[in-house]
Amino acid sequence: MKKKRLNLNVVLVEPNGPLNVGSIARLCSNFDVNELRIVSPKCDIFSLEAKKMALKGYRYIDNCKIFNSIEQAIFDCDLVIATFGRIDLSNDIECESPEDISKWISSFVEINNLGILFGREDRGLSNNELLFAHKILNIKTSQNYPSLNLSHAVSIILYELNKSSKNNDKKDLQVLDLASSKQIYESFKEIEEMLIKTGYLLEHTANSKISKFKKFLLKAKTSSHDINVLRGIVHQINWFLNNSKGK
Amino acid sequence: MKKKRLNLNVVLVEPNGPLNVGSIARLCSNFDVNELRIVSPKCDIFSLEAKKMALKGYRYIDNCKIFNSIEQAIFDCDLVIATFGRIDLSNDIECESPEDISKWISSFVEINNLGILFGREDRGLSNNELLFAHKILNIKTSQNYPSLNLSHAVSIILYELNKSSKNNDKKDLQVLDLASSKQIYESFKEIEEMLIKTGYLLEHTANSKISKFKKFLLKAKTSSHDINVLRGIVHQINWFLNNSKGK
Known part of the structure; x- marks a missing residue:
């Protein structure tokens, strides 16, 4: 290649x-x-x-x-x-x-x-x-x-x-398949919304708690596909939370 | 060590x-x-x-x-x-x-x-x-x-x-034994004198000719011992040239 x-x-x-x-x-x-x-x-x-x-x-x-x-x-x-x-x-x-x-x-x-x-x-x-x-x-x-x-x-x-x-020796080159910082950043808007709604996060401490999870995703070599799966789940949970009438 | x-x-x-x-x-x-x-x-x-x-x-x-x-x-x-x-x-x-x-x-x-x-x-x-x-x-x-x-x-x-x-891995360390730039530089004062006297160098072109020899000595990993041997020879030739009466 x-x-x-x-x-x-x-x-x-x-x-x-x-x-x-x-x-x-x-x-x-x-x-x-x-x-x-x-x-x-x-x-x-x-x-x-x-x-x-x-x-x-x-x-x-x-x-x-x-x-x-x-x-x-x-x-x-x-x-x-x-x-x-x-x-x-x-x-x-x-x-x-x-x-x-x-x-x-x-x-x-x-x-x-x-x-x-x-x-x-x-x-x-x-x-x-x-x-x-x-x-x-x-x-x-x-x-x-x-x-x-x-x-x-x-x-x-x-x-x-x-x-x-x-200096690159052409052998052993990998395909870059990491979720971009932008993808991760945007996903977190929805993740945060969900975690606050479900009571896992409190608004005033959300930032420090969620940054640990962000670090994990960055370190875990999360792929674009992985982040999309995650977003799908979160999106669905948020939809459910917004549309279910009970508490 | x-x-x-x-x-x-x-x-x-x-x-x-x-x-x-x-x-x-x-x-x-x-x-x-x-x-x-x-x-x-x-x-x-x-x-x-x-x-x-x-x-x-x-x-x-x-x-x-x-x-x-x-x-x-x-x-x-x-x-x-x-x-x-x-x-x-x-x-x-x-x-x-x-x-x-x-x-x-x-x-x-x-x-x-x-x-x-x-x-x-x-x-x-x-x-x-x-x-x-x-x-x-x-x-x-x-x-x-x-x-x-x-x-x-x-x-x-x-x-x-x-x-x-x-970053040094301690194995394979060598002892530095190169003539210092100063030693080489000083030797060349005598070498130049000898080469001008014997007609190998002309005063006005000495510099460019001699710099090739200097480069060689720097590249050749000349040791302190080597340069001292060389200086001994040159010193003796210069002494001989200065003290011999014939042309």
């Missing part, structure tokens, strides 16, 4: 440094990224500062797509990876190395659109935002000063993905 | 961007570099711009060692690696990937001081400057826009070296 070129999309969430955005645009050009996408930028991405850092990569800023939510920014991605750089590495978050994730990605015959989520300069991505990702990666750095500048994290990850994509 | 921690020194040659120098100081801190060394800086490395980018890495600028020549900057390095990012990739220069060089470095039981040379933002290192290095590395980037920002090249290389240093 001939391997298709990977469409890699860099998704920045609320970046606040124009130098960073400019530097990242240059990196997009250095590593032949497909698109730069930005969720609610907190700085002027078209400023002179950004332009100076972007140099020939400025076309990525010119053509940049801006979104109001992560959900919209990854709407067409069949695979989503998030980066985790916060220092309060809670034991609850399972991270893998850029190298391992990169090898895993290159083990698939075809991925149409890959989205790599990068969080804010100061606080990264929230735990809830991390739930948009199939996998989470973390770059090992010094314990004394682990915090990488955003653009340097981007450079390392693009370098690692670029390395693997050139 | 217990592996010693690698003393990694980042050597910048004539950097002209304070933002880059600041960013690189932060990276030195992120990856536990030993020292930041700068050869003839072309900007104010203590400026506010540099400080803003360095953040907690500023102590690397505070403690930075400044030199007038590459020779002095690598005086105590037993292994020197140069980075090559120029676009006019002449066929004459043999480059390896950061990954391969990093694995090679981690195959030695002990390296006291490793120096990584990074060239100028606009033109990198000259061919003569590359001759200070035992090996030359190049980061694969887009053919359309290969030129990485200096600090991003540093980030990728420090990441890759850091990865290998943690």
